[in-house]
Amino acid sequence: MVLEHPQDETRHHFTEILHEIQHGLVRMGSLVEENVLRAGSAMVEGRIGLVEMVRNADEPINEMYARLERQTFETLARQQPVAGDLRFLVATTRILYELERSGDLAVNCVKVLDRLHGLPEHPELNATLRQLVAATVKVFRMGIDAIADMTDDAGVVIEQADDEVDDLVSEYYTTIAQVSGDIGLDAGIGLSRIGRFLERIADHAVNIGENVQYIVTAEFPGDTHAALTDED
Amino acid sequence: MSESGDHVTTRATEQPAPADETSAEAVETHPPHSPVTPIFRVRDLNVFYADFHAVKDVNLIIAENEITALIGPSGCGKSTVLRCFNRMNDLIDIARVVGDVRYHGTDLYAEDVDPVEVRRRIGMVFQKPNPFPKSIYDNVAFGPKISGFKGNLDELVESSLTKAALFDEVKDKLGDSAYALSGGQQQRLCIARAIATSPDVLLMDEPCSALDPIATMRIEELMQNLKQDYTILIVTHNMQQAARVSDKTAFFNVEVDEGGQRTGHLVEFDETGKIFTNPAQPATEDYITGRFG
Amino acid sequence: MTLDKPVIDTAAVVHQRLTGRRVQWRELAFETALLLMLLLSVGVLVVLLADVIAASLPVFRTRAGDFITGQLSSSATTAGVGSSIIGSLALTAIVAVLAFPVGIGTAIYLEEYAGDTRLARLVRTNIRNLAGVPSIVYGILGFAIFVRFVDAVGLGGATNGRNVLTGGLTLTALVLPIIIITASEALRAVPDSIREAGYGVGATRWEVVRSHVLPAAAPGVLTGTVLTLARAFGETAPLLLVGAVTGFFTLGSSATLLDRFTDAYGALPVTVFAWSRQPGDDFRALAAAAIVVLLVVLLTANAAAIILRNRYERKW
Numbered sequence: 001m002v003l004e005h006p007q008d009e010t011r012h013h014f015t016e017i018l019h020e021i022q023h024g025l026v027r028m029g030s031l032v033e034e035n036v037l038r039a040g041s042a043m044v045e046g047r048i049g050l051v052e053m054v055r056n057a058d059e060p061i062n063e064m065y066a067r068l069e070r071q072t073f074e075t076l077a078r079q080q081p082v083a084g085d086l087r088f089l090v091a092t093t094r095i096l097y098e099l100e101r102s103g104d105l106a107v108n109c110v111k112v113l114d115r116l117h118g119l120p121e122h123p124e125l126n127a128t129l130r131q132l133v134a135a136t137v138k139v140f141r142m143g144i145d146a147i148a149d150m151t152d153d154a155g156v157v158i159e160q161a162d163d164e165v166d167d168l169v170s171e172y173y174t175t176i177a178q179v180s181g182d183i184g185l186d187a188g189i190g191l192s193r194i195g196r197f198l199e200r201i202a203d204h205a206v207n208i209g210e211n212v213q214y215i216v217t218a219e220f221p222g223d224t225h226a227a228l229t230d231e232d
Numbered sequence: 233m234s235e236s237g238d239h240v241t242t243r244a245t246e247q248p249a250p251a252d253e254t255s256a257e258a259v260e261t262h263p264p265h266s267p268v269t270p271i272f273r274v275r276d277l278n279v280f281y282a283d284f285h286a287v288k289d290v291n292l293i294i295a296e297n298e299i300t301a302l303i304g305p306s307g308c309g310k311s312t313v314l315r316c317f318n319r320m321n322d323l324i325d326i327a328r329v330v331g332d333v334r335y336h337g338t339d340l341y342a343e344d345v346d347p348v349e350v351r352r353r354i355g356m357v358f359q360k361p362n363p364f365p366k367s368i369y370d371n372v373a374f375g376p377k378i379s380g381f382k383g384n385l386d387e388l389v390e391s392s393l394t395k396a397a398l399f400d401e402v403k404d405k406l407g408d409s410a411y412a413l414s415g416g417q418q419q420r421l422c423i424a425r426a427i428a429t430s431p432d433v434l435l436m437d438e439p440c441s442a443l444d445p446i447a448t449m450r451i452e453e454l455m456q457n458l459k460q461d462y463t464i465l466i467v468t469h470n471m472q473q474a475a476r477v478s479d480k481t482a483f484f485n486v487e488v489d490e491g492g493q494r495t496g497h498l499v500e501f502d503e504t505g506k507i508f509t510n511p512a513q514p515a516t517e518d519y520i521t522g523r524f525g
Numbered sequence: 526m527t528l529d530k531p532v533i534d535t536a537a538v539v540h541q542r543l544t545g546r547r548v549q550w551r552e553l554a555f556e557t558a559l560l561l562m563l564l565l566s567v568g569v570l571v572v573l574l575a576d577v578i579a580a581s582l583p584v585f586r587t588r589a590g591d592f593i594t595g596q597l598s599s600s601a602t603t604a605g606v607g608s609s610i611i612g613s614l615a616l617t618a619i620v621a622v623l624a625f626p627v628g629i630g631t632a633i634y635l636e637e638y639a640g641d642t643r644l645a646r647l648v649r650t651n652i653r654n655l656a657g658v659p660s661i662v663y664g665i666l667g668f669a670i671f672v673r674f675v676d677a678v679g680l681g682g683a684t685n686g687r688n689v690l691t692g693g694l695t696l697t698a699l700v701l702p703i704i705i706i707t708a709s710e711a712l713r714a715v716p717d718s719i720r721e722a723g724y725g726v727g728a729t730r731w732e733v734v735r736s737h738v739l740p741a742a743a744p745g746v747l748t749g750t751v752l753t754l755a756r757a758f759g760e761t762a763p764l765l766l767v768g769a770v771t772g773f774f775t776l777g778s779s780a781t782l783l784d785r786f787t788d789a790y791g792a793l794p795v796t797v798f799a800w801s802r803q804p805g806d807d808f809r810a811l812a813a814a815a816i817v818v819l820l821v822v823l824l825t826a827n828a829a830a831i832i833l834r835n836r837y838e839r840k841w
Contacts, residue, residue: 010449013456014476077508078475323724325640352727362718365741374736375726422722429726 014079018088021072022147025095028064029144029208031057032103036140036201039106040133043113043194044126051110061103065096072096087218091211095147098204098211102140105197105204112190112197119191120183128175129194132168136198139165143205146212155221158209165202169195268295271433271463272317277331279312279321287312287496290331292482296432299455299464301474301504304484305519309496310467313484314435317465318354319347335433352379355426359438361418363410363425368393368402371410371421375429388428395461396424397454416447420454427462434458436466440473452477471520474504481507483516577820580813592814597770597791601807604800606815612689612769612790613758613822619693620700620757625750627697628704635705636712637734649709656702664766667695672767682787687768689790695767696757703753711745712738744837751830755823761794769795793819 035057042050072092075081081089113119119126139161146154172195180188214220272294279287287309294300302310312321319340321327333340340350352375363371372389381388389406393399398420402413410421419439426434436455440448455464455477468474474481482501486494500513511517518524534542584592595605639645671694676686715738723733769792793815800812 010453074505348727356725362722
């Protein structure tokens with residue numbers, strides 16, 4: 001199995017580098033997850049003070065992206081990887097992108113929050129948003145776990161879990177439409193953008209899962225090629 | 233809020249150049265980024281074979297406990313340069329070494345320096361495994377014996393073989409002929425033999441070119457372990473090996489003058505990661521991408 | 526001229542081409558010619574041996590033991606090769622003691638220490654030339670110098686210098702170049718990689734030579750030496766000039782060891798020469814018998830050389 005090697009193997013040094021990169025991805029993913037939670041907290045509990053924190057927390061995420069990418073390219077250049085090692089390193093460059101974009105999306109959410117000076121008080125909206133954030137984080141966590149565990153069906157499993165997010169987003173839009181009269185157009189647009197951002201975070205997690213599945217099985221699940229269907 | 237536990241293996245953090253690097257020329261000879269303890273300092277090294285100018289104007293600083301690779305096309309002088317570090321060129325009548333080669337500050341080519349002592353401290357492993365036609369034990373024990381080692385020879389042989397990752401395979405047959413071992417094992421025996429005189433430097437002249445890929449990998453792995461205790465210089469015509477194994481890489485090239493004479497010279501010397509992702513010299517890029525040589 | 530496009534044969538054509546066998550007449554003729562030459566060479570030797578053995582049978586059938594232990598004599602019925610054998614052995618011993626160390630030492634110096642200077646090359650060339658000098662020239666040298674020298678230092682004995690010492694010195698001069706060349710070849714055959722390895726761990730030149738080069742070259746040197754001594758055993762011409770006795774001689778029963786070395790002596794090949802010049806079938810038979818003895822000794826020496834070489838051949 002990928003990234004698992006016999007005890008007495010002869011490329012210890014190289015294997016260590018690969019593990020390092022893997023741990024780096026997991027750590028970066030955890031930072032992103034933390035920030036999404038933070039953004040969620042800011043939106044749902046109205047804690048505007050967290051906005052600045054979310055913005056600042058994105059910097060180390062970007063630094064890790066640059067560093068891990070550089071490390072990955074250098075490893076590709078120096079170690080002549082093939083087979084599973086090559087798939088891992090190539091997929092890592094894609095996963096890095098998905099993680100970094102997810103981090104940016106969290107920041108986008110609090111930017112909206114900032115511009116609107118807080119979200120409108122509406123219990124039903126709030127409840128749906130809370131559920132949506134929870135579902136998004138859950139799916140994203142599944143993506144990070146997939147990187148750590150290198151499961152062979154991560155793409156399929158996370159795609160299914162994403163359905164829940166998609167359903168919640170639909171529900172959220174419907175609710176926004178219903179109360180748009182009360183909250184005003186500006187807020188309505190802002191809230192639906194937030195919904196969009198959260199949906200895309202979950203989609204990035206699905207892509208991560210599909211890339212992990214590719215690392216392990218050398219195939220992308222189904223006909224949809226993750227890289228081709230990636231938005232934005 | 234950054235997670236600062238990440239350990240970066242390749243790029244060391246930016247540091248000011250070591251205090252004694254004052255001239256612009258010196259900056260060129262050594263990558264200014266990483267803090268190093270220099271063990272060798274080479275200045276204006278030129279090597280002649282009778283009238284033939286084999287290598288010209290080499291300036292290098294070799295850092296301690298690192299693996300430095302010398303790469304380049306045939307005839308670029310990398311083996312010649314390597315052999316300057318332990319005065320093996322003395323054995324060639326027509327070879328003439330001009331320049332400054334300092335080891336821990338001492339000029340290796342000074343009048344009062346004994347080449348025999350130099351070679352005890354700076355060991356060498358050759359391209360084709362060349363164990364003595366003696367037993368495995370005697371191969372390793374020879375060096376220490378002639379340098380007057382008075383301690384427990386058995387222990388020394390065992391620890392040398394262990395460090396060379398060979399002891400387990402031969403511990404029951406130390407009295408057997410060295411020639412009964414496979415090529416890869418023989419080369420590890422030669423490494424053990426070199427280590428036995430307690431050098432602090434190992435010079436390796438294409439040590440894997442006569443070995444199969446698995447044996448090669450084992451020796452590359454061994455080198456990673458050895459570098460904690462030794463400084464290693466390796467000449468290799470396999471640049472992928474240099475990429476995998478070394479911390480710093482020196483690229484040598486051949487210059488052909490109007491008379492047709494081919495002289496080797498140093499083109500670029502830098503961290504291996506940089507050389508293989510973004511070399512400064514076009515000639516370097518051409519060579520490592522396989523465009524020439 | 527352009528190349529035609531390759532014709533792609535059908536499977537049947539290929540099969541026919543591969544299996545159709547034509548007799549290679551030239552091959553056959555060449556092989557037969559070589560075989561004939563082999564037979565010729567071996568045949569000549571076989572004929573010679575057969576002839577000699579047949580001629581010697583009269584002697585061996587009647588008095589083999591006496592013959593081998595007997596003294597030289599003018600009488601064909603009592604002559605024996607005993608003293609000649611002893612003389613030859615003494616000569617060979619002297620050659621071994623003198624030529625072996627000097628020759629090998631010279632070879633070591635030339636190969637390991639001398640380098641490739643003009644002078645060294647000159648010396649090597651001249652040694653090679655000396656090896657080709659006819660042995661009788663060494664006889665003249667021996668007579669002119671060694672005999673007089675030995676006599677002058679008081680070891681001339683009753684023969685005024687024509688003794689085993691002189692003979693030994695002369696033969697030594699003769700074989701020295703050959704030993705030097707053989708030993709040089711053996712040393713050169715030791716791969717340089719072993720020397721490099723020795724220097725690499727900080728050995729001095731002498732340590733490398735003593736611990737690695739010499740032991741590796743030993744089988745070759747040994748074989749070469751034994752073969753050279755065997756050759757010295759069979760040398761005739763120089764001994765004739767420095768005074769090996771061809772007729773009867775005796776040292777008397779009170780002869781001391783020194784006497785034996787400084788007094789008259791005989792040598793087997795010289796004895797063969799002497800007897801073959803005597804008229805009469807008896808002496809011809811004696812000569813043949815002596816030749817047989819000579820051959821037996823030489824064959825034994827060669828066999829010993831081969832056994833030794835195989836024994837010490839690199840077991841590594």
